[in-house]
Amino acid sequence: MHEVALAQSIVEIVRDQARANHADCVKAVFLRIGALANVEPEALSFGFESAARGTIAEGARLEIERTPGSAFCAGCGSDVQVESRVALCPSCGSGQLLITGGEELRVTELEVS
Numbered sequence: 001m002h003e004v005a006l007a008q009s010i011v012e013i014v015r016d017q018a019r020a021n022h023a024d025c026v027k028a029v030f031l032r033i034g035a036l037a038n039v040e041p042e043a044l045s046f047g048f049e050s051a052a053r054g055t056i057a058e059g060a061r062l063e064i065e066r067t068p069g070s071a072f073c074a075g076c077g078s079d080v081q082v083e084s085r086v087a088l089c090p091s092c093g094s095g096q097l098l099i100t101g102g103e104e105l106r107v108t109e110l111e112v113s
């Protein structure tokens, strides 16, 4: 359950940004999670709810945007979309994929008041 630790660091980021913006209350937190980030959004939402308790982020809505995983195939030279790190190239079936995107986990925006 590394989502709990992740949720705690998200709450810290939110708290710092809210303070920097002189916000009284955080209504929503927008997150971008790559398909290859190895994060379970439901577990993260649950962890966030409990990590936010007693902080400025308490009760904030978590808006999660999933981004697809992308890779470059060294076998056929295509840029492809992948669902997992151990995927095979959908064009040529090669396993020589270099992950190029979809591993990020970022707080992209806060809705505050």
Ligand SMILES: [Zn+2]
Binding pocket: 073, 074, 075, 076, 077, 078, 089, 090, 091, 092, 093, 094
């Ligand atoms: Zn290929």
